Amino acid sequence: MNLTEKIYTPTARESLTEGLKIQARVVWALILREMQTKHGRKDIGYLWAMFEPIMLMGIFFALFAYRGMTEHAGMPLVPFLLTGILPVVTMRKIANGISTAELFAKPLLIYRQVTVLDAMIARVILEGATFFVVFAFLVFVACATGYSQPPHDLLAVVISLFMIIFFGMSAGFFQNVLTTFWPVFNRIMSHIWRLLLFVSCVFYTLRDVPAQVRDVLYYNPLVHLIELFREGFFVSFETSIPGYGYVAIMAVVSLFIGLLSERMIRFRAFD
Amino acid sequence: MIQFQNVTKMYRTTGHPNIILDDVTETIPTDRNVAIMGRNGAGKSTLLRLVAKSERPTGGRIMSRGRISWPMSFAGGIHTHLSxxxxxxxxxxxxxxxxxxxxxxxxxxxxxxxxxxxxxxxxxxxxxxxxxxxxxxxxxxDVYLVDEIPTxxxxxxxxxxxxxxxxxxxxxAFVMVSHNLQTIRESCDLVFVLNKGKLVRFDSVEEGLEVYKNL
Structure with a gap:
């Protein structure tokens, strides 16, 4: 065998498509690696991903049921809680995943083709795919057991799922920048994400709260995402949120700031 | 062929910066077996990481052709919790x-x-x-970067x-960092000595080893 027979790997600069192919390969390898390190191979493994949202739903379901409620504003209780809790949990996981990706990827940077950005993309894809699967599974179970009707507007629901992933990702890149400059921020942020569960229309709707509170809640993009998610899911629910405009602007701005700063601070990751 | 174009690498430490490479322009051939020598802390491992593109230079460019390995050393990118x-x-x-x-x-x-x-x-x-x-x-x-061959x-x-x-x-080709003179005599045709930010080439292995011994 001589040199010319060997597989030749050009650098990303030499060819964009070759570079993208290598990146896809690396992201896929990172996703598989992540699934192994995160949940282990021996126990029930990836089912753990469902544990937290189901537990939270169980708690709220018990509280609501205790007060004799089976639905809220025309929405059956189970899908009502599901469309509120799962998005918040998912966005938190995606955002925290991005801002801790550097820590995870650091030992892997000795392989030239692996970058911190690849690790971030891998986490978004993995958490996003998990969100789809967990959501579909829980809706299926709820429908089969008579606790829910199938989604009223499937396309709107799918758009909602993507917007939730997209917003979580943008928030993650923004969170990552602040974390780089101020490491404590990550810990603060994980508490903020928990608090957001209470101010994001998770177990109530915009219409339930007084007008003054509503005016404040309008600034919370999670409120927009959850209200629109429910509008797509339930035939009987209509929201006063006009559309994804506000969320999209917030997401694009924080993604832009996040990615731009990631490029500028990238050198620090290698030092 | 690995080309260094005005490559500078420094680490910020408390006090003055630690300069590993100071405006180095040099070519490391990859059709021969190359040894990189230098005292402890001279930056030999950093040099390999730069060639492997595991790390970026502070200034300048490093160009290379062919498939270059990761810097092979004891730990590597091995995850100890993974099988x-x-x-x-x-x-x-x-x-x-x-x-x-x-x-x-x-x-x-x-x-x-x-x-x-x-x-x-x-x-x-x-x-x-x-x-x-x-x-x-x-x-x-095509090129193996070896940070002390695991024995x-x-x-x-x-x-x-x-x-x-x-x-x-x-x-x-092998580009290796080693302190073992015997290994280098047996397996290398070319020696680079890294000292105080400068990389000096010796086509005669014995001459290079002599300089290294007197560092």
Whole structure:
């Protein structure tokens, strides 16, 4: 065998498509690696991903049921809680995943083709795919057991799922920048994400709260995402949120700031 | 061929910056076996990481052709909580290799047996060295960057590994960092001495070793 027979790997600069192919390969390898390190191979493994949202739903379901409620504003209780809790949990996981990706990827940077950005993309894809699967599974179970009707507007629901992933990702890149400059921020942020569960229309709707509170809640993009998610899911629910405009602007701005700063601070990751 | 164009590398430390490379313009040939020598802390390992693109220079450019390995050393990018086979799969995937072939190669070389499915953290240091070395030899690189060849001293494996390294040598170039003068005399045709930010080339190995000894 001589040199010319060997597989030749050009650098990303030499060819964009070759570079993208290598990146896809690396992201896929990172996703598989992540699934192994995160949940282990021996126990029930990836089912753990469902544990937290189901537990939270169980708690709220018990509280609501205790007060004799089976639905809220025309929405059956189970899908009502599901469309509120799962998005918040998912966005938190995606955002925290991005801002801790550097820590995870650091030992892997000795392989030239692996970058911190690849690790971030891998986490978004993995958490996003998990969100789809967990959501579909829980809706299926709820429908089969008579606790829910199938989604009223499937396309709107799918758009909602993507917007939730997209917003979580943008928030993650923004969170990552602040974390780089101020490491404590990550810990603060994980508490903020928990608090957001209470101010994001998770177990109530915009219409339930007084007008003054509503005016404040309008600034919370999670409120927009959850209200629109429910509008797509339930035939009987209509929201006063006009559309994804506000969320999209917030997401694009924080993604832009996040990615731009990631490029500028990238050198620090290698030092 | 690995070309350095005005390459500077420094680390910020408390006090004055630690300059590893100071405006180095040099070419390291890859059709010969190259040794990089220097005192402890001179930056030999950093130099290999720069060539491997695991790290970026503070200034200047490093250009290279062909498949260049990661800097092979004891630890590498091995995850100690992951099993050997999961580590092997990961490395195979990012290099676009068929992981079954790579696993077979490593199994054959390192003879891990049931340890193949155990976390690397449970390995003896000999097993780890064998696994790491076998994994890098399994992927066909044009240039192997070796940060002190992991020594496989176990009589049972020594011959097998020496043969595998000799075979890799006939197809690919080795750029190695070593303190072992014997190893360098036996296996290198060219010496670079790294000292105080400067990289000096010696076409005569003996001459290079002489300079190194007097550092």
């Amino acid at each position: 050997a086979i999961d580590n092997i799969r990961f490395v195979s995937r990012i290099y676009g290799q068929n992981w079954r072939r790579v696993v077979d190669f490593v199994e054959d070389m390192a003879e891990l047996g049931t340890y193949l499915h155990m976390p690397i953290g449970t390995f003896s240091s000999g097993m780890r060295a064998r696994t790491n070395l076998a994994l890098s030899l399994a992927i066909n690189f 496989v001293n176990d009589a049972r494996f020594k011959k097998k590994y020496d043969d595998a390294i000799a075979q890799a040598r006939s197809n690919a």
